Amino acid sequence: MTLLLASTMLGDLVDAAARVDRSIPAVGASGGISGLMAYYALALPQVKVGIPFVFGGWRSGQVHLVQWRVPVRWMLWFWIGMQLLGALFGSTRMGYAAHLGGALAGIVWWLVERSRAAAAASAAAAPPR
Numbered sequence: 180m181t182l183l184l185a186s187t188m189l190g191d192l193v194d195a196a197a198r199v200d201r202s203i204p205a206v207g208a209s210g211g212i213s214g215l216m217a218y219y220a221l222a223l224p225q226v227k228v229g230i231p232f233v234f235g236g237w238r239s240g241q242v243h244l245v246q247w248r249v250p251v252r253w254m255l256w257f258w259i260g261m262q263l264l265g266a267l268f269g270s271t272r273m274g275y276a277a278h279l280g281g282a283l284a285g286i287v288w289w290l291v292e293r294s295r296a297a298a299a300a301s302a303a304a305a306p307p308r
Contacts, residue, residue, distance in 0.1 A: 186284040186285055188284075209274055210277040217282040228254055232246070
């Protein structure tokens with residue numbers, strides 16, 4: 180819950196800083212969802228996601244659905260690239276900066292949690308004095 184709140188808030192702050200037209204309010208929690216997604220992709224690197232592809236013709240009835248399974252981290256970096264392109268060249272109606280800010284919060288959260296876990300593991304492995 181805390182990660183969702185932190186990601187939403189950072190996403191909103193980054194979006195407010197990047198927004199050129201301040202007369203259009205930013206509403207939504209997409210930055211929070213982006214933070215959760217980034218954290219999930221980094222915390223669980225063994226997970227794969229399926230990308231569906233449809234082959235065949237609808238009229239002939241010979242439709243085949245194939246799933247390409249890729250590591251979730253690949254999808255995260257692809258998605259971040261798409262958000263960067265959107266922020267640079269896309270519509271101002273989409274909160275690309277909020278998505279990037281939320282994802283940044285998720286990445287930082289994962290880095291902090293990973294360093295805490297490493298410190299705890301090294302402390303547990305250290306011989307007693």
